[in-house]
Amino acid sequence: xxxxxxxxxxxxxxxxxxxxxxxxxxxxxxxxxxxxxxxxxxxxxxxxxxxxxxxxxxxxxxxxxxxxxxxxxxxxxxxxxxxxxxxxxxxxxxxxxxxxxxxxxxxxxxxxxxxxxxxxxxxxxxxxxxxxxxxxxxxxxxxxxxxxxxxxxxxxxxxxxxxxxxxxxxxxxxxxxxxxxxxxxxxxxxxxxxxxxxxxxxxxxxxxxxxxxxxxxxxxxxxxxxxxxxxxxxxxxxxxxxxxxxxxxxxxxxxxxxxxxxxxxxxxxxxxxxxxxxxxxxxxxxxxxxxxxxxxxxxxxxxxxxxxxxxxxxxxxxxxxxxxxxxx
Amino acid sequence: xxxxxxxxxxxxxxxxxxxxxxxxxxxxxxxxxxxxxxxxxxxxxxxxxxxxxxxxxxxxxxxxxxxxxxxxxxxxxxxxxxxxxxxxxxxxxxxxxxxxxxxxxxxxxxxxxxxxxxxxxxxxxxxxxxxxxxxxxxxxxxxxxxxxxxxxxxxxxxxxxxxxxxxxxxxxxxxxxxxxxxxxxxxxxxxxxxxxxxxxxxxxxxxxxxxxxxxxxxxxxxxxxxxxxxxxxxxxxxxxxxxxxxxxxxxxxxxxxxxxxxxxxxxxxxxxxxxxxxxxxxxxxxxxxxxxxxxxxxxxxxxxxxxxxxxxxxxxxxxxxxxxxxxxxxxxxxxxxxxxxxxxxxxxxxxxxxxxxxxxxxxxxxxxxxxxxxxxxxxxxxxxxxxxxxxxxxxxxxxxxxxxxxxxxxxxxxxxxxxxxxxxxxxxxxxxxxxxxxxxxxxxxxxxxxxxxxxxxxxxxxxxxxxxxxxxxxxxxxxxxxxxxxxxxxxxxxxxxxxxxxxxxxxxxxxxxxxxxxxxxxxxxxxxxxxxxxxxxxxxxxxxxxxxxxxxxxxxxxxxxxxxxxxxxxxxxxxxxxxxxxxxxxxxxxxxxxxxxxxxxxxxxxxxxxxxxxxxxxxx
Numbered sequence: 005x006x007x008x009x010x011x012x013x014x015x016x017x018x019x020x021x022x023x024x025x026x027x028x029x030x031x032x033x034x035x036x037x038x039x040x041x042x043x044x045x046x047x048x049x050x051x052x053x054x055x056x057x058x059x060x061x062x063x064x065x066x067x068x069x070x071x072x073x074x075x076x077x078x079x080x081x082x083x084x085x086x087x088x089x090x091x092x093x094x095x096x097x098x099x100x101x102x103x104x105x106x107x108x109x110x111x112x113x114x115x116x117x118x119x120x121x122x123x124x125x126x127x128x129x130x131x132x133x134x135x136x137x138x139x140x141x142x143x144x145x146x147x148x149x150x151x152x153x154x155x156x157x158x159x160x161x162x163x164x165x166x167x168x169x170x171x172x173x174x175x176x177x178x179x180x181x182x183x184x185x186x187x188x189x190x191x192x193x194x195x196x197x198x199x200x201x202x203x204x205x206x207x208x209x210x211x212x213x214x215x216x217x218x219x220x221x222x223x224x225x226x227x228x229x230x231x232x233x234x235x236x237x238x239x240x241x242x243x244x245x246x247x248x249x250x251x252x253x254x255x256x257x258x259x260x261x262x263x264x265x266x267x268x269x270x271x272x273x274x275x276x277x278x279x280x281x282x283x284x285x286x287x288x289x290x291x292x293x294x295x296x297x298x299x300x301x302x303x304x305x306x307x308x309x310x311x312x313x314x315x316x317x318x319x320x321x322x323x324x325x326x327x328x329x330x331x332x
Numbered sequence: 333x334x335x336x337x338x339x340x341x342x343x344x345x346x347x348x349x350x351x352x353x354x355x356x357x358x359x360x361x362x363x364x365x366x367x368x369x370x371x372x373x374x375x376x377x378x379x380x381x382x383x384x385x386x387x388x389x390x391x392x393x394x395x396x397x398x399x400x401x402x403x404x405x406x407x408x409x410x411x412x413x414x415x416x417x418x419x420x421x422x423x424x425x426x427x428x429x430x431x432x433x434x435x436x437x438x439x440x441x442x443x444x445x446x447x448x449x450x451x452x453x454x455x456x457x458x459x460x461x462x463x464x465x466x467x468x469x470x471x472x473x474x475x476x477x478x479x480x481x482x483x484x485x486x487x488x489x490x491x492x493x494x495x496x497x498x499x500x501x502x503x504x505x506x507x508x509x510x511x512x513x514x515x516x517x518x519x520x521x522x523x524x525x526x527x528x529x530x531x532x533x534x535x536x537x538x539x540x541x542x543x544x545x546x547x548x549x550x551x552x553x554x555x556x557x558x559x560x561x562x563x564x565x566x567x568x569x570x571x572x573x574x575x576x577x578x579x580x581x582x583x584x585x586x587x588x589x590x591x592x593x594x595x596x597x598x599x600x601x602x603x604x605x606x607x608x609x610x611x612x613x614x615x616x617x618x619x620x621x622x623x624x625x626x627x628x629x630x631x632x633x634x635x636x637x638x639x640x641x642x643x644x645x646x647x648x649x650x651x652x653x654x655x656x657x658x659x660x661x662x663x664x665x666x667x668x669x670x671x672x673x674x675x676x677x678x679x680x681x682x683x684x685x686x687x688x689x690x691x692x693x694x695x696x697x698x699x700x701x702x703x704x705x706x707x708x709x710x711x712x713x714x715x716x717x718x719x720x721x722x723x724x725x726x727x728x729x730x731x732x733x734x735x736x737x738x739x740x741x742x743x744x745x746x747x748x749x750x751x752x753x754x755x756x757x758x759x760x761x762x763x764x765x766x767x768x769x770x771x772x773x774x775x776x777x778x779x780x781x782x783x784x785x786x787x788x789x790x791x792x793x794x795x796x797x798x799x800x801x802x803x804x805x806x807x808x809x810x811x812x813x814x815x816x817x818x819x820x821x822x823x824x825x826x827x828x829x830x831x832x833x834x835x836x837x838x839x840x841x842x843x844x845x846x847x848x849x850x851x852x853x854x855x856x857x858x859x860x861x862x863x864x865x866x867x868x869x870x871x872x873x874x875x876x877x878x879x880x881x882x883x884x885x886x887x888x889x890x891x892x893x894x895x896x897x898x899x900x901x902x903x904x905x906x907x908x909x910x911x912x913x914x915x916x917x918x919x920x921x922x923x924x925x926x927x928x929x930x931x932x933x934x935x936x937x938x939x940x941x942x943x944x945x946x947x948x949x950x951x952x
Contacts, residue, residue, distance in 0.1 A: 219817045259878065
């Protein structure tokens, strides 16, 4: 049809030269509609759409590596990675058969992962959700300062937590054991008899043949109270703490029986100097930092979301319709 | 042109980032970090002290524990073991008596793996490069642009992506935590993981424990379910200078596979297999939360104490274990001796240890102080007392309050304790801190335990538990010295028994001897049995009194029935007087009767590593 228009316009043009009055009534050639196909070919929007769809088809064929794609590519880098992993575990290069096995396994895993993602198997899976959260929290961990806390920071923490490393008393003592299960009701009597004998003999009397045999240590060098509690029990440890050093005392009861005890040395708990407990304090401070880091991460993260909790009717009555300050 | 410019910018920023990034410097190892002042570190004891710990524990790093709602981290585990307070399901928890060592052994199958590094976004997730890639700014995040970068990177991988040292995997952070809490002389941590092989739901799990430095990556059941492959991995680690052992557990739910006479591919065991097994696995776990693997009532019908913490449901709901044979260690000792007659090597010459396998992250083995062990499966008394099932296949009431490993070592350090594990001078307990040691010799005198320094002579004249008796002088009989001391926070001791497994010409039999006991009970001449010690447990209030039993049992026993031509394994079992089970404490708190599926009172116990006698064999 465009052709017809053009021919007509030529004819009109020639007519115009001979008779201007007749020509004036006929509209100019440029105002007449050209053929549709012609128009389309020239239309820039069409060019754009055409190119776009070509690009789309090309990219689809090439395969985007996303879950929707049906093309699995094991790149050079990935093969090297599988190999490197193998080397780190077995300390040697994989054989061709082993490498084939690794790649085979990787392909299966990649295909399965894409299929699973396409099927939406990752949604609402509590294990996957927790794992993702865990990985995010690990990233927060990674952004902790690389340097250890400074002395000033450590001391500041110690000042804020005076009880944390209070230290404990240390005791050195000797003990003579009376087996209550052996002596029965006469155990206390026997213990008092031995006490008299020991007091008579004095603090340095030999005790290897006095009292009942026991696996418990007869001589205990200076050790922290918690050590003594672990061996003899808490009750015994607390009791001998109160004893006057330098003389035989008792009977003190433990879950093993009765004991006559000579405390040789009772060193009071001294708050340790920073140098003595540096690794432990460092640990505590890093723990605090980690917590703060996580809290900060969640603060920042939650700012990006608005939270709307739809509580069931009963819960609304008791707790109100907000939780922890989030505005619906 | 624009694309090229973007590419150049990214490459440049990548170079900047990779130059600046580094791995965290490894924290000080125990050779250099002080444990406290020199004055407070106890001196080494050449006659050895007993130390208690757990070599099998799961935290939130294990996906099943995570799924159970457990939120504890390895830091919490170490703190709890050291005696600090830790939060568990909203309640503070603290041990009555702290432990001496701990290995956190999460499942290797979900810990940080190689996969994390394959994703180019992983190690650089915090870098400028990552920000550019994920920016919402349309100028920098065009799809074609991204693909271009991706394919370029893939075809020409930057060396940084392939450098194993760059891995920021969870495993590295995890083993660094163990380093942080290791305090020589005070508290020992071991790096470890669990290899969770479970063909058809039948348990072949092993815990892997490292003496010092941990490996770069663990070995998971995804690599292989065959223990021989695990041993290959361990042998490779040793070549790198790392000391490591594997400890099998839960033979009771292996359906006969754990101590089978065939290997993983169904072929009969060989001498080489036996050697490798013993070289890699010196110890087996005798008890844990999911039951004991000593013996069953069917295998040991004359053992009135065999019915203890039985757990027979195969894991993952695969049904009940059908085969007792091949599932319990006592019988395996006999089978091992039979195999030695054939092969020249005994593949089941295991020492004993114990652990919890708790999925709570805390080693809460004290029956009166037990908050549950499998997260939301068993932390609520109201449901647990009556529940009839859980994910582990059995009702949660059947899970026990675990076990503990005891070792005799010169001091509380990695070197000393790991050496004790390797030489099997160890014992396992049902969660209490009973101390027990055993020695054997052809030449101990009468009254060998009378003197105060008898232990020194015991070492000098004989061998400790975990060892072999030397060749028997003619017509000599072995004498055993046993000393057991109660847990100060638990019940008195009832008795010490020695369990003897003898094998001749392919046939094994077991015999149990009561060798030490409390009070003045006498062995009934008609039945050969020692009367029971009694029972002071008040079920309603969950209390007991130590008016029966003895705090210590020390003595000796000579095997007059010994035959020098017979392979023999001897190990000691120590029993406490009856005390309330954890479930009885819970029932009492709620004012309910205890669940009849489990006994209200149990006799907690300890088992020592055996002492073996092997008659000389003709060479094979």
